[in-house]
Amino acid sequence: MPYQTDDANLLIVDDLPENLLALDALLRGPGIHVHQAESADQALELLLRHEFALAILDVQMPGMDGFQLAELMRGTERTKHIPIVFVSAAGRELNYAFKGYESGAVDFMHKPLDTHAVRSKVSVFVDLYRNRKRMARQLEALERSRHEQEVLLDELRSTKVELEAAVRMRDDFMSIVSHELKTPLNTLILEVQLRKMQLARNNFAAFSEERLRQMTDKDERQIQSLIRLIDDMLDVSRIRTGKLSIRPTSIDLSQLVVSVVENFAPQMEASGCELQFERPEPLIGVWDEFRIEQVLANLLTNAVRYGAGKPVRISVCRTDEGACIEVRDHGIGISPKSLERIFHQFERAEGSENSAGLGLGLFIAEQIVKAHGGRIQVESEAGQGALFRVLLPLESPAP
Incomplete structure (x- = not known):
């Protein structure tokens, strides 16, 4: 039967079995479990396995006596706080009681034992043990509550x-x-x-x-x-909300880039940006044409916006990973601090505060590329322009 929370263990040590049986019968009761040991060695084994509310030790035992066992208990962290009561059949003239108190005992009783006195004393120590355990549990609960409150506050x-x-x-x-x-x-x-x-x-x-x-x-x-x-x-x-739609179909990426470049040509010319682009070889893959066009449009818009009227170069090629699109400008560039956040929503690079835009273009572009199983890389230094590289597998993941 498992022990209850407030159960208490008592250790009785005596080399005479009849004394152990008598004490056991006297002390056993609801919520009290008595453990018997006929020697100090047996007692030490029990002390390693159980937690005790009280230890009642016979003084005169063969081998290690009760005083020596008490000294061992007091010198061990696990057992040094267990209350010890000595019992002895020797006469009072031997002054065992004084030696017992020196050994750290809380009480000393002479045989024959007074049944009522033994029960009363044991009851006091059991109550003290139970109260101490309750207080420990309350402290643990308070500590848990304090920790939970700290976590909640954090x-x-x-x-x-x-x-x-x-x-x-x-x-x-x-x-x-x-x-x-x-x-x-x-x-x-x-x-x-x-x-x-x-x-x-x-x-x-x-x-x-x-x-x-x-x-x-x-x-x-x-x-x-x-x-x-x-x-x-x-x-x-x-x-x-995870509802960005991707509808991949087989398309020629090179032709798509050509179309986007042609659409941007008037805007680039109006901004004074020379557009450098060589028509690439066909590059067939499975992508969402509208969404990839959106990515290119966002990158070219940024290149024109921050390109400071300098040339913008676009290239498309096949790589070991699939397809690669590069957009290179020679404008204001991006500082290391801004590089960490330009793909966040509503973020714009330092020095672009007076430029148009919501700060969403790169965020949306990156999400579209990720949805295709690809990634966007950026290389830049302040004042040195920027290179955006879009890497796409030839086939997009299933929607």
Whole structure:
């Protein structure tokens, strides 16, 4: 039967079996387990196996006597706190009681034992033991509670820091979004107001065919800017919820890069960036054409934005891993500090605060490349431009 929490073990040591049986019968009771030893050696074995509330030692035993056993117990960390009561049949004139107290005993009893006195004394020590165990358990519970509270406080502090960072990120994001959305919207509103003013004056000559084409092209650019901003925000939401869609099909990556480069040529020319690109050999693989185009567009947008009007070089080649696309600019470059965070959402490199964009392009690009089983590498130094390298396996993982 397993011991209960408040059970107490008693050790009785006597070289006479009849004395052990008498003490056992006297002391045994509910929640009290009596362990008998006929010698000091047996007692030491029991002391190694059990925790005792009290040890009752006979003084006069062959071999190691009770006093020697007590000295061993007091010299051992595991047993030095066990209360010891000596019993002896010797006369009081031998002064055993004094020697017993010197050995660290808490009491000394002479044989024949007073049954009532023995039970009362043992009951006191058992109660003290149980109270000590209860206090130890309470202290352990308090310590666990204190530790749990500290862990909870640490978690709360961490959560507070994360929430504060999230609030700052939200505020920064809203500030950037407001600015970025206002730029094309303000242009569109201004154009509409100018046209309304011309119409109010019946100045239809202001709407020549060439002028209308320019207006339409300008409106389309502003609308496309708004669409890109909205698409970026939607993609971030999809990435966070694990719903970014990847639909791989067999495509020629080289032809895709050619198409993106052709679409960016007017923008590069307007920014004064010379576009260096040699038409590559066909490179067939299984990728999501729309998403890879999105990655290229983000990298080229950054190259134009931070390229300081210097040449931008694009290359496509086959590698041992699959396909490699490199976009190299010679602009402001990226500091080591910024390199650690440019792929985080809403983060932009130092020195780019006055540039357009939400700080989402590289974050989205990296997530798209990862979804294809690939990776993006970047090499850069401040003032030395940047090289972005996209490595893609020829076949994307299953969606």
